[in-house]
Amino acid sequence: MSWWRVSSPPVSGGVAMSSQRRARTVQPPPRPALLTRARVTPLLFILLLSLLAGWGVTLLLDPLNMPVRVVSVDGEIKYLDREGLEQTVAQAVSGNFFSVDLVRIRDKIERLPWVKSASVRRVWPDTLAVRVTEQLPLAYWGTDALVNHQGEVFKPQRLPRLPGLVTLAGEEAQAKRITKGYLSMRSLLETAGLALKRLRVDARHSWQIETEGGLLLDLGRRDVMPRLSRFVQLYPFLKDRADASLERVDLRYTNGFSVYWQAKTEQQSQMDSPSSGARIAGK
Known part of the structure; x- marks a missing residue:
């Protein structure tokens, strides 16, 4: 009958190996380049849309684009001078169909002595419709x-x-x-x-x-x-x-x-x- 001694490895060495293995498991993987591209692409798209929107607004507000060509006057007029009314509207119009200030035009018209009230609205594509209520x-x-x-x-x-x-x-x-x-x-x-x-x-x-x-x-x-x-x-x-x-x-x-x-x-x-x-x- 034979007996032999099995020698166990040093305890300190085993602990060190276990620590190394645990450190490798916790360490996060490197970020792939694809995630960075996915975040940058929407930002570029939003920036492009903003530039296009700004260009579109500038184009619409340009007085040379879509100017007001026609002013129609409606309402029962007996004493009011139509020629003077048209001249007042023409002087008050500034800008194009989209940028013209309707409130300013209305206020100018209502300052005429024979005008009791007035309303102004846009009619596509190039007309301003003016309705006047005359003083009685x-x-x-x-x-x-x-x-x-x-x-x-x-x-x-x-x-x-x-x-x-x-x-x-x-x-x-x-x-x-x-x-x-x-x-x-x-x-x-x-x-x-x-x-x-x-x-x-x-x-x-x-x-x-x-x-x-x-x-x-x-x-x-x-x-x-x-x-x-x-x-x-x-x-x-x-x-x-x-x-x-x-x-x-x-x-x-x-x-x-x-x-x-x-x-x-x-x-x-x-x-x-x-x-x-x-x-x-x-x-």
């Missing part, structure tokens, strides 16, 4: 202007002669209030068969009416509508005088009013007489 005059304002139904004062370069319009006068800052008062007073006077010719509000805010027949009504500063209503109720009793005609009524009193009469000539009295054929024919 309600009355003259003073001696050099007009006022619309909303109490907005506008001053045309040439004031036209418009038959049937009354004259309103006062501070321009009070135009809306005066216009509203005029509309109410006109309706009230019409119930008595009177037509308003002129309405004036002075610096003290005192109201005065002149009718088509030349009658003056002083209403004062307060309660102007109740005072005018009181006069309208009594007007049928005041006008029926054969020897005199109403000239002026002062309604500024709290509980009444004073009446000023204009004596008629003999010829006027005969025409106003109930037995006069002229008066019957005039009815």
